[in-house]
Amino acid sequence: MPRYSGQQVRRWLFIAAAGIVAVVAGLGAGWMLAPRASGSATHETSCPGGRDDDGRRAAAVCLVASYFSLENVSPAARGARLADLVLPAELAATRTSYQALPANVSTEYSAVAATNVVRSQTQPDTDASGQAWVAFVDSYKDGSLPLAQWWITTFSLRWQDSRWWLDGGVGMQVNATPPSTGAAPRTGFGPGWVAVGGA
Numbered sequence: 001m002p003r004y005s006g007q008q009v010r011r012w013l014f015i016a017a018a019g020i021v022a023v024v025a026g027l028g029a030g031w032m033l034a035p036r037a038s039g040s041a042t043h044e045t046s047c048p049g050g051r052d053d054d055g056r057r058a059a060a061v062c063l064v065a066s067y068f069s070l071e072n073v074s075p076a077a078r079g080a081r082l083a084d085l086v087l088p089a090e091l092a093a094t095r096t097s098y099q100a101l102p103a104n105v106s107t108e109y110s111a112v113a114a115t116n117v118v119r120s121q122t123q124p125d126t127d128a129s130g131q132a133w134v135a136f137v138d139s140y141k142d143g144s145l146p147l148a149q150w151w152i153t154t155f156s157l158r159w160q161d162s163r164w165w166l167d168g169g170v171g172m173q174v175n176a177t178p179p180s181t182g183a184a185p186r187t188g189f190g191p192g193w194v195a196v197g198g199a
Contacts, residue, residue, distance in 0.1 A: 046084055046085075046163055047059045047062030047063050047066065047085075047163075047164065048062070049062070049163075049164050051125060051159060053117075055164075056117050056119075056128055056157065056164065057115055057117055057194055059157065059163075059164035060115050060117050060128075060130055060132065060155065060157060060164070061112045061115055061132070061196050063085055063155070063157070063164065063165075063166050064112050064115075064132045064134065064153065064155055064166075064170055065110065065111065065112050065134075066081075066085055067082075067085055067155075067166060067169070067170045068108070068110040068134065068136075068170065069110065070082065070098070071100060071101050071108045071110075072101070072107055072108060075100070078095075078098060078100075079095050082094055082095055082098070085165065085166050086165060086166045086167075086168065086169070087158055087160060087165045087166070087167055087168075090166075090167055090168045090169075093168065093169075094166075094168055094169045097169050098169060101138075104140055104141055104142065105138045105139070105140060105141070106139050106140060106141045107138075107139045108136055108137070108138050108139070109136070109137045109139075110134055110135065110136045110137075111134070111135050112132050112133070112134050112196055113133045113134070113135055113150075113195065113196055114132070114133040114189065114193050114194060114195045114196060115130055115131065115132045115133075115193070115194060115196070116130050116131045116132075116189065116192040116193045116194070117129075117130035117157070117192075118130055118192065125159065126158060126159040126160075127156070127157065127158055127159075127167070128156070128157040129154070129155070129156045129157070130154070130155055130156075130157070131152050131153065131154055131155075131173065132152075132153045132155065132170075133150065133151075133152055133153075133176065133189070133193075134150070134151050134152075134153050135148065135149070135150050136148070136149045136150075136151065137149075148177075149175065149177045150175075150176040150177045150178070151172050151173070151174065151175055151176055151177075152173045152174040152176050153170050153171060153172055153173060154170070154171045154173045155167075155168075155170045155171070156168060
């Protein structure tokens with residue numbers, strides 16, 4: 001835009017733009033910091049999932065996988081992270097009973113392949129129990145070949161504070177590793193089992 005002699009620069013445009021940026025930045029910072037400032041939990045690593053069947057299954061997969069991923073962290077870090085997975089009433093017992101890696105294992109990788117989640121008969125909207133088919137691969141400190149195992153694990157869920165929690169630890173129920181010889185079973189697990197990502 002041409003400027004004529006004696007004409008003032010329109011500084012109000014820059015001032016208004018700077019004010020808008022400052023207000024937006026302030027609101028964004030306030031929104032991000034509000035949960036921490038109020039002392040409420042932020043659940044940055046909490047698992048998503050609604051109260052319907054799909055939401056329950058998604059939360060179960062995430063919670064079980066997150067639980068086993070803590071094998072690779074220090075006991076102090078594990079104790080802190082369990083607080084975002086396990087109900088506060090069950091947290092102390094779960095921290096005590098958590099089974100860490102054996103001395104000869106350096107890292108353990110795990111993945112949930114399928115779940116079978118059943119709603120409680122007495123509290124169907126808030127309580128559920130289930131099983132998860134989990135694959136584990138252990139990497140050893142002596143450099144030997146990694147070992148893969150499959151396990152059927154058990155867990156309980158509870159809806160509280162608008163999200164799903166583990167109601168205690170995840171138990172190792174059955175070693176479901178296929179035999180090294182012969183054909184793998186092809187029939188699946190039966191009714192109720194849903195593959196991760198399946199409907």
